Every structure is written in structure tokens, then in C-alpha cells.
Amino acid sequence: MAVTDAGSVGGQIRDWAYRTCGYTGLKVDTQAQALIKVNAVAAVVFLLLGGLMGLAVALTRWPAVHLLPAEWFYLVLTGHGANVLLFWIIFFEIAVLYFASAILLNSRLATPKLGWLAFILMVVGALMANYAVLRGDSSVMFTSYPPMQASHWFYLSLILFAVGALIGVGVFFGTLVIARAERTYEGSIPLVTFGALTAAIIAVFTIASGAIILIPTWLWSIGLIANIDPLMYKVVWWGMGHSSQQINVSAHVAIWYMIAALVVGAKPLSEKVSRTAFLMYILFLQLASAHHLLAEPGLSAEWKIVNTSYMMYLAVMGSMIHGLTVPGSVEAAQRRNGYTKGAFEWLTKAPWGNPAFSGMFLSLVMFGFIGGISGVVLGTEQLNVLMHNTLYVPGHFHGTVVAGTTLAFMAATYLVLPLVFQREIVWPTMAKWQPYMFGIGAAGISLFMMGAGTLGVSRRHWDITLTDAAHAFEYPAAAYLMMGLNGIFAIMAAIGGAMYILVTVGTVLFGKKIDEAGTHKLTFPLHSGGPQAVSEYGSRGTLKLPGTIILVSIFFTAFVLYYFVNWKYLSDLWLFR
Amino acid sequence: MAVTPPEQRIWWNEPIHKTELGWIVIAFLWGLFMFFFMIAWHFIGEQNLSTETYRIQPAKYEAKVEAFAEQFKVAEENGVPVVRPPAGEDVFILGRLWEWWPILELKKDQSYRIHLSSVDWQHGFSLQPTNINIQVHPGYEHVITLTPTESGEFGIICNEFCGIGHHQMTGRIRVTE
Ligand code: HEM
Ligand SMILES: [Cu+2]
Ligand SMILES: [Cu+2]
Numbered sequence: 001m002a003v004t005d006a007g008s009v010g011g012q013i014r015d016w017a018y019r020t021c022g023y024t025g026l027k028v029d030t031q032a033q034a035l036i037k038v039n040a041v042a043a044v045v046f047l048l049l050g051g052l053m054g055l056a057v058a059l060t061r062w063p064a065v066h067l068l069p070a071e072w073f074y075l076v077l078t079g080h081g082a083n084v085l086l087f088w089i090i091f092f093e094i095a096v097l098y099f100a101s102a103i104l105l106n107s108r109l110a111t112p113k114l115g116w117l118a119f120i121l122m123v124v125g126a127l128m129a130n131y132a133v134l135r136g137d138s139s140v141m142f143t144s145y146p147p148m149q150a151s152h153w154f155y156l157s158l159i160l161f162a163v164g165a166l167i168g169v170g171v172f173f174g175t176l177v178i179a180r181a182e183r184t185y186e187g188s189i190p191l192v193t194f195g196a197l198t199a200a201i202i203a204v205f206t207i208a209s210g211a212i213i214l215i216p217t218w219l220w221s222i223g224l225i226a227n228i229d230p231l232m233y234k235v236v237w238w239g240m241g242h243s244s245q246q247i248n249v250s251a252h253v254a255i256w257y258m259i260a261a262l263v264v265g266a267k268p269l270s271e272k273v274s275r276t277a278f279l280m281y282i283l284f285l286q287l288a289s290a291h292h293l294l295a296e297p298g299l300s301a302e303w304k305i306v307n308t309s310y311m312m313y314l315a316v317m318g319s320m321i322h323g324l325t326v327p328g329s330v331e332a333a334q335r336r337n338g339y340t341k342g343a344f345e346w347l348t349k350a351p352w353g354n355p356a357f358s359g360m361f362l363s364l365v366m367f368g369f370i371g372g373i374s375g376v377v378l379g380t381e382q383l384n385v386l387m388h389n390t391l392y393v394p395g396h397f398h399g400t401v402v403a404g405t406t407l408a409f410m411a412a413t414y415l416v417l418p419l420v421f422q423r424e425i426v427w428p429t430m431a432k433w434q435p436y437m438f439g440i441g442a443a444g445i446s447l448f449m450m451g452a453g454t455l456g457v458s459r460r461h462w463d464i465t466l467t468d469a470a471h472a473f474e475y476p477a478a479a480y481l482m483m484g485l486n487g488i489f490a491i492m493a494a495i496g497g498a499m500y501i502l503v504t505v506g507t508v509l510f511g512k513k514i515d516e517a518g519t520h521k522l523t524f525p526l527h528s529g530g531p532q533a534v535s536e537y538g539s540r541g542t543l544k545l546p547g548t549i550i551l552v553s554i555f556f557t558a559f560v561l562y563y564f565v566n567w568k569y570l571s572d573l574w575l576f577r
Numbered sequence: 578m579a580v581t582p583p584e585q586r587i588w589w590n591e592p593i594h595k596t597e598l599g600w601i602v603i604a605f606l607w608g609l610f611m612f613f614f615m616i617a618w619h620f621i622g623e624q625n626l627s628t629e630t631y632r633i634q635p636a637k638y639e640a641k642v643e644a645f646a647e648q649f650k651v652a653e654e655n656g657v658p659v660v661r662p663p664a665g666e667d668v669f670i671l672g673r674l675w676e677w678w679p680i681l682e683l684k685k686d687q688s689y690r691i692h693l694s695s696v697d698w699q700h701g702f703s704l705q706p707t708n709i710n711i712q713v714h715p716g717y718e719h720v721i722t723l724t725p726t727e728s729g730e731f732g733i734i735c736n737e738f739c740g741i742g743h744h745q746m747t748g749r750i751r752v753t754e
Contacts, residue, residue, distance in 0.1 A: 071741060104580055141738050147715060148698050148740065187586045191579040230699055230714050257579035267578050271588035273597050274579075295712045297693070297719030298630040305615050313608035320604040324597060329579075381615045385626055388710040389701045389736040456705045458736035463744040466734075470657075470676040471747040473705060473732030545596050552600060556607075563611070567618075574707055575623040575688075575724040 016108040022514070023419065031112035032102035032175075036095045036420050038119055039168075040413070041508065043091035046126060047406075048501050050083025055494040058445065062487030063465060063480055070462045074139040077460060079130065081142035085401065086161065087126045092409045093199065093251050094118070094168040099420070100196035100254065101175035107184040110174025118167035125161025132157055141460060143237065146217065146228040155218035159211070166207045169200045191268050191275065192261070195254025198278040199247045206247060209239030231298055238289030248401060249319065250281050252363065252408035256326045259360040259411055263351060264337065266329040269543075274325050280318035294384035304381050316376055323368045323555065328548040330361075335544075343546040359411025359435035363404050366439065370446045371399030373559050383566050386573070392453025399446040402493070407439055410500050417504070423511030431503045438496025444489025452482035454569075626711065629720040635696040638718060642669040646679045654680060659751075667692060670733075670748070672700035672713045674740060677733040677748020685752050688724045700746065701737030710736060725752040 018027045053076045059067040060076075068076060102109040109115060131153060132138040138150035176197065179185060189197070213236040219225045257274070260266035268274045290307030293299055334346030351357045374396040377383055387393065414431060417423055425431050457464055457479050464483065466473050585591055619625050645660070645668070652659040658679040662668050664687035671678045672695040683689060693702055695715040702711045707727070713719070733748035 070744065074738070074741065074743075139741075145699050145737075185582050187582040188588065190581050191583070229716070231717060261578040261580045265578065267584075269594045269597055270591055271583045271585075272591060273593055273601070293712075295626065295710055297628070297712070297714060297717045300628050301619065301625070305612070309608070309612045309615070313611060317601075317604045317608050321597070321601060324600045328594075328596065376611070380611065382618050382622060382625055385624065385710055386708055388712065389703065390708075390710060454708075456703065456708045456734070458701070458703060458734050460738040461734075461736070461744050466732075466744065466747060469745045469747040471680070471732065471749045473734065473747055476706065543594065545594075549596060556603065560607075567614075569708075570624050571622065573624050573709055574704075574726050576709065577623070577625050577627055577722050 018108070021419070026103065026106050028420075029102050029108045031115070032098050032109035033420055035109065035112065035115045035119065036098050036103075036416070039091045039095040039098070040416060040420075042119070042123060042126075043088050043095065043409075044501060044504050046083045046087035046091065047497065049130070050080050050088055051494060051497040051501075053077075053080035053083060055490055056080075058487050058490030060462065061464075062483050062490075064484060065487060066463075071136070071139070073462045074141075074460075075133060075136060078139050078141050079133045082129050082133065083126075084406075085142060086158075087122075087129075089248055089401070089405060089409075090161075090165050091122065091126075093203075093247065094122070094165065095416075096251055096255065096409075096412070097168065097172040097196055097200060098175075099416070100193045101172050101179065103420075104190055104193050105175070105179040105185050107175055107179035107182065110171050110178050112171075114167055115171045118164045118171065121164030121167065122161050123164075125157045125159075125164060128153055128157035128160065143241065144217070145237075146220070146230050146233050149221055152218060152221040155214055155221055159214050159218060162207050162210045162214070165203065169203045169207075172196070172200050188271075191271060192254045192258045194275055195250055195257065195278050198281055199250035199254070201282055202243050202247050202250060206240050206243040209236055209243065213237050213240065231296065234293060234296065235289050235299075238292040242289050242292060245397075245400065246281050246315070248405040250278060252367070252405045253278070253319075253322045253326070255408045255412045256322070256360055256364055257329075259356050259408075259415065260326060260330050260333070262415055263354060263357045263360075264330055264333045266326075266333040269325050269328050269332060273321060277318040277321035277325070280314050280321075284314035284318070291379035291384070294379070294381055295388035301381065308379050308381060313376070316372075319368075319372060323364070323372070324548060324552050326364055327361075327551055328545050331545050331548045332543055343550055347547055353432050354414075355431045355435050356411045356414040358432075359407050359414070359439070362435055362439040363407040363411060366407070366443050366446075367400060367404030368555055369558060370443060370450075371396060371401075371404050373562055374399060374446075374450060376559070377563060377566050380563075380566075383570055386566065386570055387453050389459055390453035391449040391457045391459050394459050395446050395449030395451070395453055398442060398449065403439060403442040403446055407435060407442065410438065411435060413500070413504055417507050417511065418514060421508055421511070422514045423507045424514055425503060426506040426511050427503055430499050434496055434499040434503060436496075437499060438493055441489050441491070441493025441496050445486055445493055448482045448486035448489060452479050452486065455479040455482065457483070627719070627721045631718040631720075632716060633694060633718045635694070635715050638669075638694045639671060639673075639696050641692075642671040642678070645669040650679075651682070662689065665689065670702070671696065672702065672735070672746075673697055675735070675742035675746035677702070677735070677746065680748070681750045683725050683750060683752050685725050685728045685754055688722055691721045691723045692718055693721065694718045698739045699737050700735045700739050703734040703736040704750070705732045705734055707731065712737060725750075728752045728754050 017030045021028050057077050059065045060073045132151050138154040140148050140150040220228050331346045339346045339349045378396050464475050646658045649660045649662045650658040651661045660679045661682040668689045669692045674697050693713050695713045700713045702713050731750045735746035
């Protein structure tokens, strides 16, 4: 039973109801809690829809199966991109923003009514987009490059969704202001909230770019504007498309820190370094559209080089820093928890059976090794010509946004269910295996799509046998093998996704209610070495992180080798200048 | 913890861990290296995408390609002209729903000024199996100086989604010794 109280702050401020969290003693705004719940549920629903579409796409691209007819393939692929990349991710991010502000800051949520308005607009937008796609006249892919034109419903739906998301971001900012004014916390905001703030700031820029390009495109689709320049569209569209990926990165890095803190009691090695690394995402998020436009005519080499790298890959540097500080803080915490043997006892004795932890760590490793390295290679001016628009591109971003972001969000769900939904997780064994199933599947589709792309296989392509093509062409046999393996791992990822949805939905509907009185099983951090563990430590010279040093050394070696391998491939091509 | 305000109120004065500092320096230098390597490749490398681009009306471009095909046509295959331009010549390729037109015959180790544009939607020029991938826009004429370094039959795939016939859109380049 929730302990409900009325806030005493007077005047125009709403009376707010809250319960006291049985785990943390934090006050939980019941309105914030309700909004987190509905946004998370909506996210999962669109993941289900989009995930099924992804499976159908992968099975169609498996030449031996070739599931869907061509028209359906392009339709479903458009739906897949929109439902997972936009709707699943952004609904979940709005929930993360509310959690990182109202809950972590112990505050009430600003203007919950606007929060509901945001939610409704986003739901309407998402449903309308699916309607537009299923009508069959909007199979333009979620990038919708002109002069190809979708139904006006399609552009309108995205605009509505974006306006809703923008309002949600505004509620987050408002909550930060209230929490500060009402002194609900001491000192600076927590690192996780800082990461969420980074994501929110980038979101404003992102949605502004989206508005600048989608509103004229919508007017074009209803005939009020005669022409949209295809190159200009891409430059602005990717101002939205790319920076929204930077939102995802900020959000999932914040979640890595959160899970590390709650599960093993990790504390950032240095607040300064971790916060600066987040700040780099904002400062250098760049005209980041550039690295989507490296194979485009009409843009100078100088513009491309400067805007992909801003003199030196500063946003990449931000991620590389988190790539050290997150495992580093886990190692430090685990050593404090008593796992001090050798370089890796902290890792081998980590709570691998806890899906929040295993999901977080797999997400961290795969985001770095698969998504991160391939992203830098793909974003190098000349190397891009090797893989522009091949399956390498979806391979890369399934490494970032599926193995990275999606898996991190799934992992976070295992903490959100008891904390916010106050339910005990049903089928814990399934939950325990879920991150492995999904993670390995996601890694597989990423790697095999990258492999097929390296062999030249086109993305968004229904028939690599080119049977009905104007001029026949045979892709090498290895490409077929890659597509088959991609299909097999897609099935694994889909099973992993289904397990996630079963556990989540099952828990929300049937999970045992956790009551406030304190018979619950969880104490935070979940895995610690007892009371001495909470004692302070920090950047004192005594702290050693040999395991993390070895891990990042392996990472760096892989990065450098793979980078030069690709220059070698490039130097074997026909000459062009 | 990362979910609570920093323990040290004045967290920005905390010393930075040596491991972190070392990694930051490495990441910084590696970033600088990668930046300079892109620039360096413009001088030492032989694969740099040209930026020579002109605005052009799609209909005008189509006319140019047709005139070019007419001038250097040597044969016809299934109604598509096979065009053999002399080395060094301007060569025109047209992307349209859903073919790359015309068929080209080039000589190995000779350079050609290849013009690329589309008359309708965006297309993706994907030369296989050598794996050179370039975006093609309507209204923009992109000129690339291309030198084949191997002989044989090469396919041009379309790798930008261009509607329901996207997977049928191909073209051909034949390179002779
Ligand atoms: C069961 C899990 C998934 C499978 C099997 C899967 C598979 C695929 C495949 C095979 C493609 C098509 C590549 C092509 O033909 O161009 C694709 C495209 C894509 N996927 Fe996934 N995917 C999954 C989950 C996700 C998730 C969770 C996200 C986002 C968070 C995502 C985002 C995308 C995007 C943005 C595209 C590009 C669509 C386009 O080219 O317009 N996928 N996926
Ligand atoms: Cu095409
Ligand atoms: Cu195409």
C-alpha cells in the first residue's frame, strides 16, 4: 500500500501525491510514476511490433527463405525503422528522463498534465505513422529522401510525434528547475541525471532540425511547396537523424552508470572526467550530418573532414572515456566488494546472473567493439566509399542501437520493474538468460550484415540474386552465407526480444506486488561486500585497475588494426579522384 | 554513486585517476592521428572522392547522355547501347527507374571522366565486385576521374532505395586489357 501524502508547498503549485520508496526512502511522485509506466509500456509495445517486422525483414533477406514479396518487404522495412528506432527508443527515453529527474532528485514532476499531453501526441503520432505505412503508399524508408514522396500522413505523424517528445523534454527541464528551487537534493545533480540532461539538450537541437526539414516536406506532400532539394534535405534531415543517435548514446551511457551504481555500488572514478565526457557529446555533436554524406556530390572534402571529425573526433573521445570509466568504476567497486584476486576476479565474480548487470556489461562491450569501431571506420571520409549504403551500414548501427542502446534499455527495465512498477519479476530464469540471447543475436546480425556489406551487398534490397534485373550480376557465395547466418542470428535476437517482452508484460500484469512494508528482497547495491563497501574511495593513488587497463588495451588494439585493414582494402580499389 | 549527488561537493577539484588521464591522452592523440590521416590520404592515396559537381536540369542531363551514347556506340545488347569511349574522354552514366544506362566498355589503366546523375529519384552507384559506392542525385552532375585497375565484367547495382523496382536496377561496365 502506498503511503500517500500531500505536498505542503503552497500557492500555485499543485498538491502532489507521493509514496515513499521502500528501498531507497526516496519520495516518489505518483504522477511521475504513472507517466514513467505508460511511456515504458508504449515503448515495449512498439518494440514488439518493430521487432517482428525486423525478423520478417531478416528472413526475407535470407535468400533460402525469402519470406516476403517485394512490396511487403519495403513496406515492412519502413515500418521496422520507424517503430524501433523512433518509437521504441524515444518512448523509453522519455521514461528515462522522468526517472532521472523526478525520481533520482526526489522531486515532484513539473506539469504532469503536459506530460500526459506529450504522451498522447506521441501515441497519436506513432499510430498515424503505422497507419501511413500500412496504407502502402509510404514505403519510403524512415529516411524518406525526396524526390520520392510518402503520403502526407507519414510526415504529419512524425511531426506530431516530435512535438510530443519535445514537450516531454520540456517537462524534464521544468522538473530540474523545480528540484533546484525546492532544494530536493544537496550539491550538484547526480551523474546519471547529468547524462540525461545531456540527452535532453541534444534532443532540443535534434527536434529543431526535424521541424526545419519535416514541416516543409509535409507542405510539399500536400502540394503547397513545389520542390524540395534532395541534397539540402539530407543535410538537414541528418541534423536530426544523427544527433538523435547521440541522444541514444547519452541515455544508454547514463543507464550504464545507473546500473553499475545500483547493482555493484559503482561510483564514478572521477565525476569531473565522466561529466566532461558527457559534455563533449553536446559540444561536438557537430554538424554530424556530415558522416552520412561522405559519398554525396556537391559537398567539399574540407567540409566533410572537418565536420566528421571536428579536427579530431571529440565525440568519439567522449565515448572512449566512458568506455574506460564505466568498467573502471565497476572494477573499483568490485575490488572494494572483496574481489581482488588477479586482474579479473572482479569480472568473473560479477553478478552475471542478474540480467540488469549482464545486459549492461554486454551492451558496453558490444557497443564499443562492434558499433563504435565500425562507426569510426564508416565515418572516415575516404573509407566511406567502401561501404556507403551497403549492408555494412545497418550492420554498424545494429551494433550501436540494438546491441548498445536497446540492450541497455532492456537491462534497465529489470530495475524499473521492481522500483517503479513495484512488481517482482516473473520467470526469473527467463529474465536471467534474456540478455545473453538477445545480445548474442544482436551481435550476430551486426557482424554478418557488416560482413555482407564488405562483400558489396546493398542495403534495403529485396533480391540479392538480381533475378529480374536489367543486367545480371552474381554476388560471391560468401555473401549468401553471410545472409543465411544473419537470418539465424536474427531468429536468436527475435527470441531474445520475445523473452524480454514476455517477462516485462508478465511482470506488469501478474508479478507479485511488492509492498512498502519491507518484505522485499532487494537492497541497493544489490551485490556488495557488506558494510565496509559503502565507505568512501576515490581517485586516491592507491586504486589500481589492472583488469580495465587490459580490457581497453584489447579494445584499442582491435580498433587500430581494423582501421588500417580498411585502408588496405581501400588502396586495392580502382583509382578515383 | 552515480545515482546520487557527488559525495564531494567541490567535485571539480578532485584529482583525476592516472589510468583515466593516460587513456584520455591516448584517445586524444589517436583522434588527432585519424584526422590528419584523412588529410594525408588526399596526398598519398589514390582513392579520393572528387567533389566536382554541377547543377543541371535532369532533362538536359538525359540529352547529354543520349548524345554521348550515340557518338561512341559500338553495339547493342537487348536494346541497350554498348558504348566504347576513347581513353580520357568524358563518359556519362544515367541513373533512372530502374537501370544504369548505357553499357560501357573501358580500357584497363586508362582514366575517364565519369559523369553521374539521375533523372528521377536518388540512386546509389555501387560498382561491384570492386565495391565503390557513390550517391547519385537528380539535379546534380557529379564528375569523377576513374581508372579501372583490373579487366573483366563489372556490375553496377543500385544501393539507394528507389521504389519497387530497386532490386532490378543494375548496369554494366566491361573493362578490356
Ligand atoms: C529482432 C531484432 C532485429 C532484427 C532481426 C533486425 C534486422 C534488421 C534487418 C535485417 C534490417 C534490414 C537491412 C536492410 O535490408 O537494409 C534492419 C534494418 C534496420 N533496423 Fe533492425 N533488426 C532488429 C532490431 C532493431 C532494433 C531494436 C532497432 C532500433 C533500435 C533496429 C533498427 C533498424 C533500422 C533503423 C533499420 C534501417 C531501416 C532502413 O534501412 O530504413 N533494428 N534490421
Ligand atoms: Cu536506383
Ligand atoms: Cu535503388
